Structures are given as C-alpha cells and as structure tokens.
Amino acid sequence: MEQADGVGGYQHIDNPEYLRTAVHELNALIAELDDWYTAESLDADLAFVAGVHGVKVAVLRRLQGARRRLDWLRAADSVTSAARLGRRPQLVNASTKRRLTAPHGLEVASLVTAGDVPCGGISSGMVWLPAGLAAQPHLHADTDVIVLVSTGEAMTLWWDGHARMHAIHHGPGEHLFIPRGVPHCGYNPFAQAVVAHEFWSDARFGADVQLRPDLLPDVRRHRHGSAGLAEPSVLTYADSSGSRAC
Secondary structure (H helix, E strand, C coil), X not given: CCCXXXXXXXXXXXXXHHHHHHXXXXXXXXXXXXXXXXXXXXXXXXXXXXXXXXXXXXXXXHHHHHHHHHHHHHHHHHHHHHXXXXXXXXXXXXHHCCCEECCCCCEEEEEECCCXXXXXXCEEEEEEECCCEECCCEECCCCCEEEEEEECCEEEEEECCCCCEEEEEECCCCEEEXXXXXXXXXXXXXXXXXXXXXXXXXXXXCCCCEECHHHHHHHXXXXXXXXXXXXXXXXXXXXXXXXXXX
16 A cells, blocks of 8 residues: 555545545454464464564554544545535524414424424424413424423423323423423423423424323323412413313
C-alpha cells in the first residue's frame, strides 16, 4: 500500500475507498499475525517473537490512523452535504401555530414536525390540559414520548401489561418518559391549567395515536377514589367533539 507521512500514515489521504481497502487489509494482516502467534510462538526464538510483536504494534498504529482518517472524511462529507442541501437551524415560534384538537381530545400545537421542518425521527409540540380535564386514554404504538410540564401540575395515568393502572404526579422541570405501546392519559385534578411540551420519536407530531376507550372506567374510578388532591368538583374527559362529565 502507498506510504504517506504523519501519524498512522493516512492523514493526507482523501480517497475513502482507498482507506476502506487499507482498513480491510490491515485487519487481515493482524489476523494472520494472531494465527502465527497461536501456532508458532511456543517453538520460536523469543527475540523473533518480540520482533513480530513489534510488527503487530506498527500495523495496529496504521490501522488506527486509517480509521481516524476515514471517520474524519465521513464527518466532513456530512457537513458538506448538509450545506449543499441547504440544511440550517430553524426557529419555530409557538405563538404563530394554530391549536388543534387531537384525537385524545386535548388542544395541541405542532411545532417541529415533518412538512414544516425537514426533521427526521423527532418532533415536538405543545399540549394544553385545563383544570378538571382528563384526556382520552390512548397509546402511541411506534413512538416514544417525553413530556415536560412548563405551567401547572399534572397526573399521568398509565396501564401496565397486566391492565393495572398507575399514576405519576409531575410538574415543571420534570421530564416524563412514556415508552411506545404504553396506554396512558393526561389528567389534571388541580385548580391550575397545565401547559406542557412534548417531544416525539416520530417526525410527524401527533400522528401516532390509538384511543383506548375501554380504559375510561379506570379513569372514573381513580377520580372518585383520589384523596388529598385539590380537585374540581367535576372532572371531565375530553374527546374531539367536546367534553363530557366523568
């Protein structure tokens, strides 16, 4: 292989294919040296074995240099491609976004979402949960969600694999992670309205929602069985056509 100056001997090589070939050949050479150690080292002269070890160290040094250079070229190509495609940070102002009613009944605003922003594998939005309201129980089959409350306090009800319901109380500064496939619903038994930010592992904010109306009786039981909470006298659950007494 061609020799280049410097550490590892590859920092001036700009041909990725050459570097990939070098990595492949150097890995093969190390494997051959390891095989030789296994088969011959016990019967060989110790000075000769030490010399072979020195060769292996030199080969490993070159392999490290080739890998580093290849990684650098990949990173540089990514930056160049981003610039070529016009990729750049985008600021999204929530005040310019229209609120819509999501399938689970709460008002939401999509902020960073596919179609508006060239995002991939991530999206964000805002959710409003008025005092005395519970969302329709639902799940996100293929999407992980992080909830960050910025105003007020909320309860999130969720159901485990044995259909047992649990409750999590969370407020400002706390990040609630909801794994994909876990049924849940936001619930506000407090006097102050909740504003929350959600971050989805789906580029389409709000797209992956499956309602679980069969879990509504649990929400009703939790409302009537809760003690020590500053609840409104009537809790309602939301749907896309309005609110109903619960």
